[in-house]
Amino acid sequence: MIDPLNYGQRQWHLILSNYDEGMRARVRELVLAHAHELAEDFYSQMMQQPAAQEFLAHEVVHQRLHASMVRWLDQVFSLQTPEAIPDAVARQFEVGKVHARINLPINLVSAGARLHKQRLLEYITQIWHTPAEWLHAALYVQEVMDVSIELMSLAYVTNADRKSRAAEAYRLHTLSLNLAVERERQRAAVLDWSHELMFALHSGESVLKGLSRSEFGLWFHHQAITVFDGAAEIKQIEQVLLYIDGELLPTMRYQSELLIEKMAKLQQEVKAIIYFMTTMFDRYIELEQGRDTLTRLLDRRFLPAVMNREVQLAKRCNGVFSVVLFDIDHFKAINDNHGHEGGDLVLQQVANLIASSVRSSDFVFRYGGEELLVVLVEVAAEQALAIAETIRLKLINNPLQLAGEKTVSVTMSGGVATFDGHPDYEHLINRADKALYQAKAMNRNLCVVAD
Incomplete structure (x- = not known):
């Protein structure tokens, strides 16, 4: 089986060996001189395509896209030494993973690359006046763009396939419930x-x-x-x-x-x-699969399947949904004072309390460690905060059981974020995580709304 990283590095080594360093340096200067124009032209051209508008119309995407596009052009055309190749290859794979995560159609990526090549060819012919002079530079630009898109596509296909398997696993998992x-x-x-x-x-x-x-x-x-x-x-x-x-x-x-x-x-x-x-x-009814072994909540690997579907539903219907990221306060102290068995009992009871406090249409995940993520469908920020606060107060008023008929009072903090149209669900979860960090910084035991 071909190693994609090694393959990408070999292709870029060939580019460096096949094209003169002086010519590559001149192309780099040309690209950097027009990088902002290329980025803006890319955005305006792609926004004329209805299929692309869904992914590019969000204000945050536009702001970040322009800067990211300039950085990307700088990186791929600044690659002048073999030592810089591994980082450049890794960057192309990372971009491809993001495209797969937000379900960006791969044909739109190819269309964007074609726009860049057309514009760069126009600039090249303005500097190198005869075909004999500009042909070599044009071929170099084409190879750099083609290898970059090829590596992005490799990462895209790999991650899209993984997402498809995760979606099917989530479907089978859900069928395993009672x-x-x-x-x-x-x-x-x-x-x-x-x-x-x-x-x-x-x-x-x-x-x-x-x-x-x-x-x-x-x-x-x-x-x-x-x-x-x-x-x-x-x-x-x-x-x-x-x-x-x-x-x-x-x-x-x-x-x-x-x-x-x-x-x-x-x-x-x-x-x-x-x-x-x-x-x-x-x-x-006969199918059987498992959940998170400790909490019986949805496993985190099913998160992409759920979140991508909720993003698509919200965008298609101009709807809304919210997430709440809960974290049990001072959980390390619970483990230290009551042992890991006591910590497990606390986590199980908190998970049950949260799961029993939301609707059957909502989703509750074991997000990691003592963090639990709730996806509230068709719920806006104000209502989401009210739900989070209800759960938080319920936990305060219900001491949890430990071994030997002991009890322990536990609190938790929450970060609330509501879908704002951004196509990447991790943007939403990151906002909830930042709100959770705010809640912790404000002495814990409260819920904070993002932004």
């Missing part, structure tokens, strides 16, 4: 919504809550579609949801002559959803 319990929970959620609707009708409420906005609807859109990907029942349930919320509910009014007929039709549709859902669950 699906019999979840099936009954969601059946009850559908019936609860039906009862709430009847009460709302008889109370004369003019605005009726759609099934898509219910506990079941949120679970279906944010978890079931991923877990049961490919199941025929998913499409069938989607169609029933659209019919109930889009056609049936808008026509239902208390004291309407057709209310009894509409209610009967609604009950039929509710039964259809329960039937499709039960069939779907039963087909997967």
Whole structure:
């Protein structure tokens, strides 16, 4: 099997040996003189493509992209000695990993490289006036750009494949949960919504809550579609949801002559959803996989699958979601005073408290050590902070059990961040992490909102 790093280094060694050092230095001067123009031209040209706008329109992306593009041009065309090659190759791989993480289509990267080559060729022909003079420089520029994009693509494909495997692993993992319990929970959620609707009708409420906005609807859109990907029942349930919320509910009014007929039709549709859902669950009910062995929360390796889907949903529907990064305060002291067994018991109970305090449509991860990450779907900053504070206060008011009937009072800090349109989910988690750091710096035992 070919080692991509060694392959990339060999290609760049060939470039240095095939092209004159003086000519390479002149090209570098030319590139640096026009680097800012190249970066701005790249952005303006790419923004004319609808497929690229999704990834480039965010203000933070624009600000960082311009500086990153200038640095990248400087780096690849400043590579003049063999000693600098390993760092240059590693940089191309890192860029490719970022592209894979945010699902940037690889054809857009190639299109951007083509724009740069076109502009650089124009600049070259202005300095070297005859083909015999500028051809060698043009070939050098082409090879540098092509090798850079090739290495980015290698990293992109490798990481995209890893993401695909992680997404499938997450799907299989979720199927391993107690699906019999979840099936009954969601059946009850559908019936609860039906009862709430009847009460709302008889109370004369003019605005009726759609099934898509219910506990079941949120679970279906944010978890079931991923877990049961490919199941025929998913499409069938989607169609029933659209019919109930889009056609049936808008026509239902208390004291309407057709209310009894509409209610009967609604009950039929509710039964259809329960039937499709039960069939779907039963087909997967036997599969078994594990969670985080200590906390039974989602393992961190499933984070890309969940976060990328939530980013895509939010961008497609102009929606919102938030994350809360919790950290148990003074956890080292807990381990020191009560041993690692006591620390494990604390972590397990905190994990259970958090998981039982959020909705079935939300996600709770063991993020690392004593850090726990909560993904709150369709929740904005203010509500996310309120949820985080509720959980924090609940922990304060519930001493945790240790061995030998001992108890210990534990606090935790939280950092809250809400999706702001940036396509890279790590940008969101980093903001939550910074907010958590603020909370710790402010003497802990509180939750802070990012920005």
